[in-house]
Amino acid sequence: MLAMLGWAPLAQADCTLPVAKGPIISIGGDVTEIVYALGAGDRVIAVDITSRYPEAAQALPQVGYMRQLSAEPILSLSPSLILAIADSGPPQVLDQLRAAGTCLALVPDEHSPEGVIKKVEAVAAAIDRKAEGDALAERLEMDFAALRSSLSAIKDKPRVLFLFSVGEGAPMVGGRNTSADAIITLAGGRNAIEGFEEFKPASSEGIIAAAPDVVLVTELTLAKLGGVEGLLRRPDIAQTPAGKAKRVIAMESLLLLGFGLRTPQAIRDLARALHPGFAAPPEAAN
Amino acid sequence: MLTANNITIMRGSRRILDQVSVAVRAGEFLAIVGPNGAGKSTLLHCLSGALEPDEGSVQLNGRPLSSWPARDLSRRRAVLTQSPSLGFAFTALQLVLIGRSPHMGSNPGRTDLRAAAAAMQETGIAHLAERSYLTLSGGERQRVHLARVLAQLYAEEASERYLLLDEPTNNLDLGHQHLALSAARRMTEQGVGVIAILHDPNHAVAYADRIHVLHRGRTYADGAVPDVMSEGLMREVFEVTARLLRDPQRDRPYIVLWPGSRPASINDHPPERRHACSLP
Amino acid sequence: MHSTADFALITHRQAQKTAIATMIAALALVAICFVTIHAGAIHIPPGTATRLIAQQLGLAPVDDSMQALRTILIEIRLPRIALGVLTGAGLAVAGVTLQGLFRNPLADPGLVGVSTGAATAAAAFIVLGWPLFEYLSAPVLRHALPIAAFVGGLLTTIAIYAVATREGRTDVATLLLAGVAINAMAAACIGLLVFLSSENELRDLNFWMLGSLNGVTWDRLVFVGPLILAATIALARFARHLNALLLGEIEARHLGFDVERTKRWMITLVALDVGAIVAMTGAIGFVGLLVPHLVRLMMGADHRTLYPLSALLGACLVLLADLFARTIVVPAELPIGIITSFLGGPFFLWLLLRQKAQGAF
Numbered sequence: 001m002l003a004m005l006g007w008a009p010l011a012q013a014d015c016t017l018p019v020a021k022g023p024i025i026s027i028g029g030d031v032t033e034i035v036y037a038l039g040a041g042d043r044v045i046a047v048d049i050t051s052r053y054p055e056a057a058q059a060l061p062q063v064g065y066m067r068q069l070s071a072e073p074i075l076s077l078s079p080s081l082i083l084a085i086a087d088s089g090p091p092q093v094l095d096q097l098r099a100a101g102t103c104l105a106l107v108p109d110e111h112s113p114e115g116v117i118k119k120v121e122a123v124a125a126a127i128d129r130k131a132e133g134d135a136l137a138e139r140l141e142m143d144f145a146a147l148r149s150s151l152s153a154i155k156d157k158p159r160v161l162f163l164f165s166v167g168e169g170a171p172m173v174g175g176r177n178t179s180a181d182a183i184i185t186l187a188g189g190r191n192a193i194e195g196f197e198e199f200k201p202a203s204s205e206g207i208i209a210a211a212p213d214v215v216l217v218t219e220l221t222l223a224k225l226g227g228v229e230g231l232l233r234r235p236d237i238a239q240t241p242a243g244k245a246k247r248v249i250a251m252e253s254l255l256l257l258g259f260g261l262r263t264p265q266a267i268r269d270l271a272r273a274l275h276p277g278f279a280a281p282p283e284a285a286n
Numbered sequence: 287m288l289t290a291n292n293i294t295i296m297r298g299s300r301r302i303l304d305q306v307s308v309a310v311r312a313g314e315f316l317a318i319v320g321p322n323g324a325g326k327s328t329l330l331h332c333l334s335g336a337l338e339p340d341e342g343s344v345q346l347n348g349r350p351l352s353s354w355p356a357r358d359l360s361r362r363r364a365v366l367t368q369s370p371s372l373g374f375a376f377t378a379l380q381l382v383l384i385g386r387s388p389h390m391g392s393n394p395g396r397t398d399l400r401a402a403a404a405a406m407q408e409t410g411i412a413h414l415a416e417r418s419y420l421t422l423s424g425g426e427r428q429r430v431h432l433a434r435v436l437a438q439l440y441a442e443e444a445s446e447r448y449l450l451l452d453e454p455t456n457n458l459d460l461g462h463q464h465l466a467l468s469a470a471r472r473m474t475e476q477g478v479g480v481i482a483i484l485h486d487p488n489h490a491v492a493y494a495d496r497i498h499v500l501h502r503g504r505t506y507a508d509g510a511v512p513d514v515m516s517e518g519l520m521r522e523v524f525e526v527t528a529r530l531l532r533d534p535q536r537d538r539p540y541i542v543l544w545p546g547s548r549p550a551s552i553n554d555h556p557p558e559r560r561h562a563c564s565l566p
Numbered sequence: 567m568h569s570t571a572d573f574a575l576i577t578h579r580q581a582q583k584t585a586i587a588t589m590i591a592a593l594a595l596v597a598i599c600f601v602t603i604h605a606g607a608i609h610i611p612p613g614t615a616t617r618l619i620a621q622q623l624g625l626a627p628v629d630d631s632m633q634a635l636r637t638i639l640i641e642i643r644l645p646r647i648a649l650g651v652l653t654g655a656g657l658a659v660a661g662v663t664l665q666g667l668f669r670n671p672l673a674d675p676g677l678v679g680v681s682t683g684a685a686t687a688a689a690a691f692i693v694l695g696w697p698l699f700e701y702l703s704a705p706v707l708r709h710a711l712p713i714a715a716f717v718g719g720l721l722t723t724i725a726i727y728a729v730a731t732r733e734g735r736t737d738v739a740t741l742l743l744a745g746v747a748i749n750a751m752a753a754a755c756i757g758l759l760v761f762l763s764s765e766n767e768l769r770d771l772n773f774w775m776l777g778s779l780n781g782v783t784w785d786r787l788v789f790v791g792p793l794i795l796a797a798t799i800a801l802a803r804f805a806r807h808l809n810a811l812l813l814g815e816i817e818a819r820h821l822g823f824d825v826e827r828t829k830r831w832m833i834t835l836v837a838l839d840v841g842a843i844v845a846m847t848g849a850i851g852f853v854g855l856l857v858p859h860l861v862r863l864m865m866g867a868d869h870r871t872l873y874p875l876s877a878l879l880g881a882c883l884v885l886l887a888d889l890f891a892r893t894i895v896v897p898a899e900l901p902i903g904i905i906t907s908f909l910g911g912p913f914f915l916w917l918l919l920r921q922k923a924q925g926a927f
Contacts (some may be wrong), residue, residue, distance in 0.1 A: 046897060064898025070780050071642050073607035073897030075634070092781040100637040201761065313766050336816045336857060360822025368822075371814045373671065374867035379576060388822040392806060392870060398569075403570040415576055418866070438821070 014104035019129035022080025026191070026265035027066050027088050030260030031107050032057050034120055035083065037261050038129040046087075049238050052254060053262075059167060071096035071174045073286050083126055110261050111182035113144040119260065136261075143264040146281035151188040151271060158274055159192040161242065162186045163202065171221065172199040173207070179257040184261075185214065187270035188278075204236035213244045214274060218253035251274045287311050287450045287480060288363070293332050293342030295325070302328050303339070304503045310479040310496075312446040315471060317484045317494035321524055324500040326483045327368065327452055333481060334365040334450050360388035363448035364435035372419060378430045379415040382406055385434035401440030403432040408469040410462070422545065424457040432466055435525065436473070444477040446552070451482040467493045487524070487541050491515055499523055515539050584871045587864070591878035595651070598885045602647050605889060607896045608638055617637060623778045627759075643782065648783045650888050651881040652794045653847050656839045658880025659798045661747045661854025662872050668742060668807035671862075672917070673795050674855040675840040679726055682752040684844035687718020693759045694822070716790075719841025722748055727833055777850035778902035779888050782909075792841045797839035798877065804832055805869035812867070850903050852910020853880055859917065883909075 006119030023045040024030040032051035035044055042053070046061040048069075063074055066088045074082065074097060082102055086109045088094070098104050105126040108118050117137050124133020162174035162184065175196040184191050192212035193198050215237060217225070225231045237243040255266050267279045289309040295302040303325045310316045318326050331337035332344055335351040344351045345385045346362065354373075364385070373561040382405060383390075386398040394402070406412040409429040419427065432454055439447045451470060455463040470480050471493050488499050490511070497514045499506040501523045507514045526547045530539050610618075618639050620626040657675060664673040675681045691714035726748050730741035807828045810818040819825050826926050843850075857880040859871060865871045887905040894900060 061897050064895075068778075068780070068899075068901075070892060070897075070899045072638060072892065073636055073899065075642075076607035077897060078634075090781045092783055092786065095783065096637075096642050096781065099641055100634060159585075303635075334820060336819065355822055356819065357822040360820060363820075365817075365820040367814070367816060370817050372812055373669065374812050375862060376809075376812075376867045379573060380580075380809075380866070380868055383577075384813070384821070387806060387810055393581070396574075399573045399577065400570045403573050415573065 013130050014099075017103065017105060017126050019081040019103050019126065020128035023078065024127065025063065025074060025077060025079040025082045026051060026057075027063070027069070028081065028085030028109075030109075030119060030258045031055060031083050031085050031123060032262045033262070034123045034136075035127065038120075038124055038127065038132045040127050040129060043127070045079065046074075050254070059281075069093050071100065075100050075102065081105065081126065083107060083120045083123060087170045091281065095261070104141075109259070113140075113148075113181045113186070113263070116140060116259055116261070116263050118142075140261070140264065143283065144267075147264060147267050147271070150266075150279070150281050151186075154188045154275055154278070156275075157188055157190045158213035159211060159241075160189040160214045160216050160274070161192040161207065161210055161240070162216045163225075164199070164218050165224050171202050171225065173202040173210075174199055179259060180216070182259075183256060183263070183266060183270060187267050187274055189214070189270070189274050202236075204234075207236040208239045210240070210241050213245070214249060215240075215242045216251070216256075216270070218256060220252050220253060222248070222250040287335060287348070288344075288346050290329070290333055290339075290344045291342050293329075293339035295328055295332065295337065296340045301503050303332070305342070306500070306503070306505050307342075308333070308481075308498050308505070308508065310448065310481050312448075312477045312479045313474050314466055314496065315474050315480045315482070315495045316498060317482055317490035318498045318500060319484055319487055320506070321498035322448075323502075325503045326500055329452065330365075330450055330481065330483055330501065334363070335359065347446070357388055358522050360438070362446070363450065364438040364511070365450040366431055366435045366452060366454055370431060373421050375418045376412055377416050377418055378406070378422065378426075378433075381430050382393075382433045382437050383418055385436075385438040386440075388438065397440075397442065398437075401437040404435075404440060405436035408436060408472070409433040410465055423461060428454075428457045429462065429466065432469070436469060436553045439473065439478060441476070444471045444475075446477050446479075448479045448481070449473055451480065453483050453485055455485070463489070487515070487520070491539055491541065512539060515541070518556050580868075584865065584875075587871075588878065591875055591882070595878050595882050595885075598882050599647060599651070601648075602885050602889050603643060606638075606643060606892060607770070608635070610635060610639055610643075639662075641698035645782045645784050645787050646779050646888070647885065649779050649787055649789065649846060650885045652791055652798075653779065653843050653850065654853060654880035654882065654884030656794045656798045656843050656880075657850065657853040658857040658876040659801050659883075660836045660839050660843075661872060662858045662869065662876050663801050663804070663808070663836055664854070665858060666811055666869060667832055668828065669814075670742070670810055671859065672855070672914075674852070675836065676749070676849075676851065676854075677754060679722045679748040680837050680840040681849050682749050682756075683722025684715040684719030684841045685849045686752040686755045688715040688845070688848075689756050689759045690714070690718075693762055713845070715836075715845035716841040719844060720837045722752070723833055724839035727748055727830075753909075769870055776901035777848035777906075778891070778899075778901045779847055779884075780892075780899060782846060786846065790846050793837060793842045794846075797835045797842065801832065801835045801839065802873040802877065804828060805873050807832075808869040809867075848903065850884070850906055852906050852914065853883060856906075856910050856913055858884060859913075868907075 022036065022043070022045045024040065025046045026035050026044050027048045029050040029052060033053055035041060036054050036057065041056060044060060046063050047057050048066045049062050049064065050066060051057045063069060066085065069088060069089070071093050078266065079102060082097060082104045084104065085107050094104060107122045109115065110118065117140055120133055120137045120140065124130055126264065160250065162180035163171045165171040173193050174191070175193050175198050176191065177197045178199060192210040212261045215231065217231070217268050222228065222231065231237055231248055232243055232246060249270065251269060255262050271278050272280060287309055290307060292305045292307055294304055295331065306329060308329065318329060320326050322492060328337065331426065332339050335344065338352070341537050346354060379402060380403045383394050385396060386401055388396060390398050395515055403412065411426060411429045414422065422430065435449065439449055441447065449470060453468065454466050458466060467489060470482060474480055494511060496509060497511055498508045499514060499519065506523055507519065515530060517528055517530050519540065520526055526543060528547060529542045531538055531542055595618050603615050604612055614635060617626060618632060618636050621628050622640050660675045664675060688711055691711055695710070726741065726744045729744040769845060807823050810821045810823050811825065815825050858876045860873055861875045861879060888902050890905055891900045891902040
């Protein structure tokens with residue numbers, strides 16, 4: 001019976017990149033931003049729940065969380081191209097999408113300025129906007145280079161503790177090799193957490209031992225923890241140099257951790273907050 | 287013949303049963319009596335094969351119980367244990383037909399239905415056939431289980447079979463106690479050997495051919511009813527002062543007790559001293 | 567007075583009632599399959615679906631213009647429906663078996679630890695398994711997660727069985743307590759794994775624990791599906807054994823059943839059944855509890871009726887729940903476990919209250 005139904009490992013049906021025309025489904029907030037920046041926003045017909053920027057994208061149908069996609073609803077929208085950030089899934093759904101004859105392009109995701117450039121190049125190549133992509137990449141490179149050189153003068157690197165909460169329970173702290181760690185370093189700070197990798201639930205003693213000069217949070221996390229006052233009232237935070245000096249920085253999470261087009265802006269904002277008196281280089285014309 | 291030869295059951299260093307031998311022939315009604323903790327249920331478990339004795343052996347027709355295939359054994363002997371618990375909504379008829387498991391495939395045949403009808407009429411529960419077990423009273427449940435084991439042994443022709451009953455009159459009112467014991471007694475007419483643990487010595491006297499008296503894990507007496515039953519036995523084994531009278535119509539003894547039959551002074555003493563106290 | 571003829575009539579009426587109920591349930595399943603084949607994010611008209619299936623079976627020439635719909639129907643929707651049927655039937659039958667085996671109407675595949683054992687193994691594989699990926703070949707990798715879940719379920723059940731078995735006899739109370747203990751340890755393991763995992767992996771775990779039929783393909787189904795089917799059918803052959811076992815293990819032995827062998831078989835088959843299902847779908851809760859109860863309420867406790875009807879109704883329930891899961895928030899979808907838990911949670915509480923009120927089921 002199964003054999004008669006013609007089961008076989010799914011293979012990529014015919015698809016050749018770039019796909020210059022036709023509707024696009026964009027998976028991943030950073031990818032969506034880039035598609036719009038390359039002037040192909042009018043082609044986007046659906047996004048995932050992390051695509052909250054630019055505003056136009058918020059009005060589109062949403063296909064759920066990027067790691068829990070479902071093939072049928074996506075195919076029902078008849079896209080010519082699905083642009084998805086690496087790590088989208090589950091893998092067997094990606095197989096089903098490919099088998100249905102839809103072009104699927106996975107966009108690499110690295111937490112670095114070079115990673116952002118690669119993302120732009122990959123998206124531009126997939127949607128056949130090579131020229132626009134090159135121009136955008138060049139502007140980004142200039143931005144990053146200018147920020148790098150002006151930040152290299154700064155010798156005093158404050159210890160930054162990144163806190164964020166998901167759901168209930170203790171907030172998580174960002175360890176090494178996280179997107180938070182990367183952006184802190186780029187903005188001329190030092191991650192106060194050196195002992196472990198990834199995001200881990202915070203322990204009060206661990207927070208005190210990390211002795212951060214600054215606490216960095218996402219805006220949602222700050223709201224959850226009861227605003228700046230609520231955060232500073234926590235006995236563990238109050239014990240730290242950051243708590244005593246009341247140094248709390250809150251930023252929007254997609255801007256801060258997204259590693260997309262607005263990453264230069266994120267570096268600039270964070271650097272200004274970390275280093276009072278820091279004169280940021282002007283933005284490259286956008 | 288179902289026989290237990292010198293069986294001993296140890297629980298730690300304590301002997302629950304100590305060198306007990308008992309036998310029942312086809313068509314014979316054997317009552318096992320004795321006070322609480324004498325080892326009656328343990329003995330029945332050994333005879334049913336549920337418990338392997340530490341010493342001695344149990345044999346059916348000269349063949350060790352453990353070497354009988356389970357299905358063959360279940361066609362020759364049925365066991366009513368003390369109040370099996372059941373929390374599911376079978377109807378009375380379904381439960382009685384479960385007793386026919388050894389004889390049938392997945393669906394009951396003509397004989398199985400005849401067996402169920404006969405057993406349920408014997409025990410007076412035919413009118414409850416479609417009632418859920420869960421809605422039955424304690425006494426009705428007990429009779430359903432009795433009907434189940436009667437149905438298990440039902441046969442169209444007389445043949446050698448054994449019925450083991452552990453306090454079959456539990457939860458039953460006076461009338462139904464005698465209904466149940468009469469049903470067991472009638473089974474002996476078709477070649478069924480019955481072994482029943484009975485609480486009330488008068489039941490043993492009225493229905494049994496033979497009595498096996500257990501006391502502290504040992505055989506105290508074993509023999510025909512008139513030979514075994516005595517006022518001395520009642521005093522020493524049950525620790526009651528009883529009178530043994532004779533029913534002139536049936537020429538059988540019966541036991542009479544009255545308030546104060548059990549001397550209050552022996553209640554709280556350990557067995558050794560208790561024994562000494564009860565002797566004159 | 568009731569005679570043999572009356573009893574023959576009663577038994578015949580019961581058999582008839584069972585046959586009618588089974589037929590209704592089978593028709594309902596066919597109807598639900600019909601609906602789920604056509605409904606979804608993309609509506610496939612009945613004629614089109616029939617033509618596509620006919621083409622796939624080689625009964626009609628293949629029409630290339632229908633390629634997109636063919637993929638959706640044949641490669642995405644049909645395997646999902648097949649998995650839904652297998653999952654519903656398998657979980658319900660496993661529930662029936664465990665409730666009978668433990669003589670406890672509240673037993674569920676989650677209770678003996680099969681589900682949690684399988685889920686824990688899967689979680690461990692997601693979080694800790696990455697280093698393995700460099701050494702495994704692609705086809706092995708494809709099935710690695712299901713295999714991990716299946717092995718986890720089997721090992722947990724064997725462990726619980728070993729703990730609860732002394733001198734070849736299983737004591738049900740000990741078995742239940744061992745299940746509780748192992749579930750607690752599995753929960754601790756999952757907690758530890760969540761602690762060790764990074765954010766993305768954490769999200770995967772959450773979705774995995776809630777269960778989903780999403781993303782099943784024929785080549786995964788062809789590997790695990792027959793296993794689920796075989797275990798489910800084999801389990802349903804123990805109906806008479808379970809009827810007797812409800813009276814107690816000793817009573818079942820007196821009725822001529824080889825109780826120890828029966829228990830060993832049933833536990834192994836349940837582990838296979840549930841392990842294989844959890845491997846494919848994650849932990850879909852309450853199906854094994856809900857369905858057998860509904861059938862018992864309507865049809866009584868006889869396992870010869872309970873098994874086939876529970877299998878059919880289980881399949882119906884999972885297919886309907888999955889239809890909601892994939893159509894209610896289009897173009898996204900809900901984990902199916904959320905829906906079955908919404909149905910099952912209140913039902914479970916109601917059962918507990920009922921038990922409190924009646925002292926029995």
